Amino acid sequence: MKPSLIGRLFLFVGVVVLIFVCMFPFLWMALSSIKPVGELYRVPPSWLPEHATLANFWNVLFESNIPRYFLNSTVISLGSTGVALLLAIFASYGLARFRFRGKGLAQAFILLGQLLPTAAIIVPLFVTLRILGLVNSYLGLILVYTIITLPLSVWMLTSYFRAIPVELEEAAIIDGATRLGILFRITLPLSAPGLVAIVVYAFVTTWNEFLFALVLAQDYRVKTLPIGIAEFTTEFNTDWGSVMAASLIMTVPIAVLFMAMQKMFVGGLTAGAVKG
Amino acid sequence: MASMEIKDVRKSFGTVEVVHGVSVSISDGEFVVLVGPSGCGKSTLLRMIAGLEEISGGEISIDGTVVNQLRPKDRDIAMVFQNYALYPHMNVAKNMGFSLKLRGERKEVIDQKVKEAAAILGLTPYLDRFPRQLSGGQRQRVAMGRSIVRNPRVFLFDEPLSNLDAKLRVQMRTEIKDLHLRLKTTIIYVTHDQIEAMTMADKIVVLRDGVVEQIGRPLDLYDTPANIFVAGFIGSPSMNILQGEIVETPAGPAFGLTPEVSLPLPAVAADLKAGRKVHYGIRPEHFVLSDSGLRAEVVLTEPTGSETQVFMRVGDHDLLGVFRERVAAARGDTIGVTFQPNTMHLFDSESGKRL
Numbered sequence: 001m002k003p004s005l006i007g008r009l010f011l012f013v014g015v016v017v018l019i020f021v022c023m024f025p026f027l028w029m030a031l032s033s034i035k036p037v038g039e040l041y042r043v044p045p046s047w048l049p050e051h052a053t054l055a056n057f058w059n060v061l062f063e064s065n066i067p068r069y070f071l072n073s074t075v076i077s078l079g080s081t082g083v084a085l086l087l088a089i090f091a092s093y094g095l096a097r098f099r100f101r102g103k104g105l106a107q108a109f110i111l112l113g114q115l116l117p118t119a120a121i122i123v124p125l126f127v128t129l130r131i132l133g134l135v136n137s138y139l140g141l142i143l144v145y146t147i148i149t150l151p152l153s154v155w156m157l158t159s160y161f162r163a164i165p166v167e168l169e170e171a172a173i174i175d176g177a178t179r180l181g182i183l184f185r186i187t188l189p190l191s192a193p194g195l196v197a198i199v200v201y202a203f204v205t206t207w208n209e210f211l212f213a214l215v216l217a218q219d220y221r222v223k224t225l226p227i228g229i230a231e232f233t234t235e236f237n238t239d240w241g242s243v244m245a246a247s248l249i250m251t252v253p254i255a256v257l258f259m260a261m262q263k264m265f266v267g268g269l270t271a272g273a274v275k276g
Numbered sequence: 277m278a279s280m281e282i283k284d285v286r287k288s289f290g291t292v293e294v295v296h297g298v299s300v301s302i303s304d305g306e307f308v309v310l311v312g313p314s315g316c317g318k319s320t321l322l323r324m325i326a327g328l329e330e331i332s333g334g335e336i337s338i339d340g341t342v343v344n345q346l347r348p349k350d351r352d353i354a355m356v357f358q359n360y361a362l363y364p365h366m367n368v369a370k371n372m373g374f375s376l377k378l379r380g381e382r383k384e385v386i387d388q389k390v391k392e393a394a395a396i397l398g399l400t401p402y403l404d405r406f407p408r409q410l411s412g413g414q415r416q417r418v419a420m421g422r423s424i425v426r427n428p429r430v431f432l433f434d435e436p437l438s439n440l441d442a443k444l445r446v447q448m449r450t451e452i453k454d455l456h457l458r459l460k461t462t463i464i465y466v467t468h469d470q471i472e473a474m475t476m477a478d479k480i481v482v483l484r485d486g487v488v489e490q491i492g493r494p495l496d497l498y499d500t501p502a503n504i505f506v507a508g509f510i511g512s513p514s515m516n517i518l519q520g521e522i523v524e525t526p527a528g529p530a531f532g533l534t535p536e537v538s539l540p541l542p543a544v545a546a547d548l549k550a551g552r553k554v555h556y557g558i559r560p561e562h563f564v565l566s567d568s569g570l571r572a573e574v575v576l577t578e579p580t581g582s583e584t585q586v587f588m589r590v591g592d593h594d595l596l597g598v599f600r601e602r603v604a605a606a607r608g609d610t611i612g613v614t615f616q617p618n619t620m621h622l623f624d625s626e627s628g629k630r631l
Contacts, residue, residue: 167361170328175375175422176349189365 026251033057033244040240056241065220066246069228072217073207074253075138076224080145081202084153087146088198092157093183097169114151118211126215136218144212149202156201160194161187196264204254225250278339278352278429278462279304280325286333287320287486295320295486297334302479307456307463311473312483312509318466319434321483325464326355326432338429354423355432359439360415362407362422368394369403372421393424396455413444420452424459433465437472449475470510474498482506504628507557507621513585515557516595519625524550531556531622534591537570545622545631554631557621560585563597569614572597574605588613 032040033056035049060066094100095107125144126135134140164187172182188195210226217223229246232239280302287295295317302308310318323329325336327348335342343351354375363371372393373386381389394400397417407415416436423431433452437445453476456463467473473480474494482489482497482505489509490502501507501515508514522541523532529548530538539556541548548554572588572595579585584603588595588611597613605611622631 165359165361167357167359168363171355171357171361171363171422172374173328174326174348174353174355175426176378181378186363 029244029247029251033241033248035241037239037241040244056245059239059242060245060249064228064242064246065223065231066225066228066249068220069223069225070249072138072222073224073250076141076145076222077203077206079138079142080149080206081199083142083146084149084202085195085198087150088153088157089183089188089195091154092161093187095154095158096161097166110151110154113147114155118148122211122215125212129216135216136222138222141213141216141222141224144216145202145206145209148209148212149205153198153202156198157191157194160191164190193264196261200257200261203257207250207254280430280462280464281337281340282321282325282334283336284334285321285324285331285336287317287324287329288332293332293486295324295332298483298486298488299334300481300488300491302462302464305460305462307453307465307476307478308481309465309467309473309477309479310481310483311467311470312489314468315485316483317486318468318483322355322432322434322464322466325430326353327351352429353432354426354428354430355434356416356419356423356436358435360407360419362415362418364407367404367406368399368410368418368421371407371418372425375422375426389425389427390421393421396424396458397421397451412440413448416440416448417451420455424455429462431461431463433463435467436465437467437469445472452476471512474510480510482509500630501557501621502630504555504557504623507623507630511559513560513596513598515559515621517623518556518558518593518595520554520556522548522550522552522554533570533593537590539570539620540617542618542620542622548631553625555623555625555628557623558595558615558619560596560598562615562619563595563599563613564615565599565601565603565611566614567612569612571610572613574607574609574611576607577603577605579603586611 031047031049034052034054035046036051036053036055039046039050091110095103125147129135129140129144132140134143168186168190169182172186177185208226209224210230213224213227214230217227225246229243229250232243232246280300282298282300282302284297284299285295286293286297298317298321300308310321312318320329324331327343327346331344335344337343338351338353363374366374369387369390372390376386376389390403391400394403397420399414399417399421402410402414402418407418410418419436436452437448440448449472452465456476465472465476477494479491480494480497481491484505490497490506494510497506497510501510504517508517518531518533520532522529522545523538524530525538528541529545529550530541531554532538533556570590572590574586575589575594576587577584578587579602582600584599584601586597586599586603586605588597603611623629624631
């Protein structure tokens with residue numbers, strides 16, 4: 001039944017308020033990025049830019065290290081997302097479908113990994129990477145980021161695999177598929193929403209990660225965007241205009257990722273496979 | 277097409293044994309039905325034949341080769357599942373061709389075989405559709421098509437009609453039987469519905485609690501059930517089974533129905549001693565209305581149109597009779613019933629076995 005006019009009005013107003021609250025930081029950031037630095041300090045603040053300028057973007061793109069940091073972030077985030085995805089697929093399938101000794105212990109340890117506070121493990125990790133010669137390298141950061149995204153990825157994917165009816169895999173076994181064949185031909189195609197969830201989660205986590213990058217990346221060759229943005233704060237002041245412009249640049253890939261993937265969050269792929 | 281030998285097969289889950297030494301011989305091209313109540317081990321046995329469950333003891337051989345250690349795909353069998361198990365992300369043609377694709381067959385060969393199987397099952401107009409776009413009966417046919425395409429030695433069916441409505445079930449039953457007559461492949465079919473068993477099987481294996489109760493042709497199981505369980509399981513409505521003992525009468529030993537009434541015994545029971553505890557069985561459809569017969573009080577009549585089911589009472593015993601004619605009796609009335617002497621069954625009360 002349709003809600004009354006008053007009800008719909010309230011709903012409409014509520015939705016508008018919610019959207020505004022969520023979008024405000026992003027909008028403010030976008031507007032600030034085209035304001036000259038002087039205007040940013042104005043009190044009371046100006047909403048729309050009076051003297052719109054692209055100087056901040058010029059500074060960020062051509063006179064700072066941000067482009068290089070963008071490349072670093074992209075390589076490291078894609079790399080760690082890829083590695084985490086690969087490992088999670090195999091680990092989750094094993095946990096979802098097989099019985100083996102030590103399974104409970106393995107699951108407990110994976111959960112433990114998720115609970116580790118970053119500050120507690122950062123020093124041991126640094127020492128380990130130094131011994132391996134991986135400090136200040138792409139590989140080092142990729143491995144570390146895999147560690148922090150893997151536990152939740154495995155957890156999510158295991159429950160997703162479990163939700164796929166076993167009969168489908170049994171039918172495939174009888175049709176002659178190997179376990180690996182089943183994984184790639186049956187289970188993965190039907191887990192697309194789960195895989196998308198992991199990719200998005202892992203990418204966003206690693207893209208925004210600050211503390212590990214701060215410690216483990218030491219020069220422009222490896223530093224990531226969050227570090228780059230922090231570098232606009234020098235000893236005496238912060239170049240807020242550049243911060244805003246760089247932040248906008250940093251947000252663009254995430255926005256694109258979400259908009260591209262949002263349809264894939266829909267379930268219902270297994271409808272019609274089994275009765276009931 | 278293949279013969280199968282199931283020898284003393286056992287299955288344990290941990291320390292719990294659920295299948296206790298089942299042995300069945302199956303000839304080439306036979307339609308064998310494994311039937312029994314829920315939990316009797318029929319599905320477990322089927323899965324052991326398929327290779328989806330490990331065999332804890334005994335051996336299964338197909339065409340003389342022991343298959344205990346062979347993987348499902350090497351046993352050359354195909355299985356139709358209770359809830360179809362169709363691959364939802366593939367259309368009907370791809371579902372049916374999947375096993376051939378895994379085997380590495382050429383595209384033209386796959387297309388050809390899929391087309392043939394689709395024609396047999398009437399699925400040709402649906403080859404491009406996805407499972408979610410099909411009805412229950414169509415999905416079940418696709419599941420069968422998936423099996424036919426492989427041309428296996430043995431077809432396995434795991435309660436395939438349980439999820440269909442009554443009318444569709446009857447239709448699919450005929451289709452499956454027709455398919456069997458056309459393809460002449462050995463079929464092993466699991467169901468809990470004894471009507472399916474009776475109408476489709478060449479040979480029925482009745483299972484209860486992991487043990488074979490009787491193996492035989494449908495009509496043999498109907499005419500001469502080996503024990504009380506089979507007698508009550510096969511036949512719908514179920515056989516009337518009355519508990520009592522042998523009594524001495526001037527005419528010889530008889531079954532004491534009530535202190536006043538005794539029923540005749542079959543010939544084999546001629547030398548049974550009085551006092552022996554027995555179970556007496558008479559099928560509802562073997563009762564005949566007769567003025568000179570047993571007096572029974574009518575409790576309830578249920579006319580179904582083609583026949584009338586009458587719930588009766590004689591002394592302490594509740595009986596069910598099924599008559600082809602219309603029975604114009606109301607609750608409380610008394611009718612006379614009798615039955616042919618060779619339609620009764622006698623079982624030993626202690627062992628349950630047929631006497």
